[in-house]
Amino acid sequence: MIYLDYAATTPMRDESIQAYSEVAKKIFGNPSSLHDHGTSAKNVLEGCREELAKLIAVPKSGVFFTGGGSDANILAIQSLLLGNKHKGKHLITTKVEHSSVKNLFKKLEDEGYTITYLNVTSSGEVNLKELEQSITEETVLASIHHVNSEIGVIQPIHEIGKILKKHDILFHSDCVQSFGKIPIEIKEANLDSISISSHKIYGPKGVGAAYINPMVKWSSVFPNTSHEFGFRPGTVDVPGIAAFVIAAQLIYNEMTDEQQRLQTLRTHLIEEIGHLHLPIEIINRASLHLPTILGLLIEGIEGQYSMLECNRHGVAISTGSACQVGQQEPSKTMIAIGKTPDKAKQFIRLSFGKYTTIEDIDFLLKIMKQIINNFRL
Known part of the structure; x- marks a missing residue:
């Protein structure tokens, strides 16, 4: 996975x-x-x-x-x-x-x-x-x-x-x-x-x-x-x-190089979402951000569904902080930045790390495109 x-x-x-x-x-x-x-x-x-x-x-x-x-x-x-x-x-x-x-x-x-x-x-x-x-x-x-x-x-x-x-x-x-x-x-x-x-x-x-x-x-x-x-x-x-x-x-010794590598992966994912014309809103595209975390809203699809479908295809993502998952509430951060409750429920979080590769990102993009297309059939 x-x-x-x-x-x-x-x-x-x-x-x-x-x-x-x-x-x-x-x-x-x-x-x-x-x-x-x-x-x-x-x-x-x-x-x-x-x-x-x-x-x-x-x-x-x-x-x-x-x-x-x-x-x-x-x-x-x-x-x-x-x-x-x-x-x-x-x-x-x-x-x-x-x-x-x-x-x-x-x-x-x-x-x-x-x-x-x-x-x-x-x-x-x-x-x-x-x-x-x-x-x-x-x-x-x-x-x-x-x-x-x-x-x-x-x-x-x-x-x-x-x-x-x-x-x-x-x-x-x-x-x-x-x-x-x-x-x-x-x-x-x-x-x-x-x-x-x-x-x-x-x-x-x-x-x-x-x-x-x-x-x-x-x-x-x-x-x-x-x-x-x-x-x-x-x-x-x-x-x-x-x-x-x-x-x-060890993570302090690797910090600079690793964050640059992860920023490259994050940028690639964002650019490919645009190239593929996927109906996905990127959260926090411009602000000062940590390269390891990316929030997305997939238009018309609840985050819980997206997460379960990704899991079914062998990709583990989340719908927010693990300490509040299961409460069936929209993301508190989405609400705080001005999203409606319905929009906030579309939220998914991707977070990258030491073992994430460009191939993982490309496979994720393939699965996300498939999920969106199947949902709209």
Whole structure:
């Protein structure tokens, strides 16, 4: 099967599997234990923390390993809010955040926080003027993702960071989709906190990390927690973390060349859709975008049908974020950029990765043309 759903998850690369296996067999101790097995595990853990910190150019004391990107989002935001209760109870986010952030903010709203949900432009970008106008004396934190998981638009986090810094507002960003694909300039963007994930970069599932600026105050969500310096409870998955960091190092080494290769594939697909005169609307053709994600609307055909037909022909695509699939709702990003509910239901997402070839793209085009022609018979 041709796999074009890398934004949902990626296959583990061989080097990551090997690292997991070696550490699991040889360094199996609990890093909190005081005997030699525990010390060996702690040394590996702290070595991984240092290496990951180097990749994202931050102090290692601000890096905390988590159970994934969603876990990192939830813990980072809650920890920052608990540490800054005195600053106010107004929060800012967008209408197109990942479900982990969206659902957390709904919970916080029930707990007495006031939330401003920012609109986005027709290309999916945050409106900076609206962001600045939404700030109040009670605003304590804003959570705005780096890259949209459905259409790949890159948010102007440097400009967002400048605005928030000027008003002394904490800035958290979900960087799960951007990590390993484009640089995350944490200091330059005035980011106080980010979340990243292993399984989006060819590492194992169930592992991720949060970064919180060591100069920023935060409090543990779970009092008396001893693991990860009080940030997260539970025995640390040292083999998983080792495999994650190996995958991170490798994807960073390959980043520039790989993104250029994937941009070539993306451009080829878009050009061929035009050459074939297929009734397909390209989402985010002009805006700053991640080469690995492309959103499409196939005229008159629901995305669910297109996805199932592609699957029947041996091509795996999606109808949006894997964390909200099955809810039978139109894409929240499509609605946010101004599409009608009926139009939004036509949405499909293609996402490319390490093993995607030009032949895969050409086969996809053949199947899409066939699906459209058969649907219209």
